[in-house]
Amino acid sequence: MKAIKTKLNFSKLVEVQGIAVLLNNLGLKSTKQRFAVLSALHKHKSPMTAEKIVAKTGIDLATAYRTLESFEKAGLVDKFNLKDSSFFYEIRNEHHHHIVCDKCGFIEEIETCNFEKMTPNSKKFSFISEHSLEFFGICKNCVKKIP
Amino acid sequence: MKAIKTKLNFSKLVEVQGIAVLLNNLGLKSTKQRFAVLSALHKHKSPMTAEKIVAKTGIDLATAYRTLESFEKAGLVDKFNLKDSSFFYEIRNEHHHHIVCDKCGFIEEIETCNFEKMTPNSKKFSFISEHSLEFFGICKNCVKKIP
DNA sequence: ATCCTTGCAAAGACTTTGCAGCGTA
């Protein structure tokens, strides 16, 4: 009953072998679009939608989705959803969760995950492989703006 | 730092006052479509998509979405998403979470929620009003089918 | 040279909106 997501430290991998080699090792050709997606996600430091990635990189939207999908399959990127109707993507790192501001959409990463303390006992399930946990609230910036 | 979702015990409310009065008290006219949606959700006992509700009730899809939206605003129904691209709806009851089978989509309700034990400390957020927590795994039925 | 990847356009999935007619209060 443990989370089974692979831990891949992107920064460390890049540092050691470079992006081109990293991609090649994953069976992906290194193209400028893929560099752009990785770099956008890396710089932004918080989850992005495909549309936001397009806005930052100028690549085609379909390419963005295809790139993100192949990155996800390769274990380089995680995909998840919040309350919204779009999916968010982020470079996979240590297992973590998020707090999302209901006003401005700002997303903060939370490191702590007391998974053991909240693992449910189920008579109908054989095992649990994964969980998602997101918090919603108001960030300090937005609280200021409330009259 | 507590979950603030109103606790509305649907069964009890209906028992006491009947669906028609319940709806009227919420400022909603009682129609057969609304009865149908409530009844479908109530019978099914686990979250449904709008499309599933339509399949069970025969009402129009747009009506289903509008009905669910007004129910949500009235606090009668909760809306949330899982990994999928559709939203799920369920009659609001005590705060709880779900385990979802990755094979067949079966959803089980989990009562326990150790919210206190997992509340994060954030320097960037003023308060947290809500959280979502979903587990994913394989249900016992599907495990049998694995060769 | 080969085969993967890209961009553009079209299609697909899910949800929302406009509008005329119907039904509830």
Added chain:
DNA sequence: TACGCTGCAAAGTCTTTGCAAGGAT
């Protein structure tokens, strides 16, 4: 009667797919 609700159709948003041209190995 008045106004909210419904169904149908159309539009909107997000994502995926088809295909020919382009690019990496």
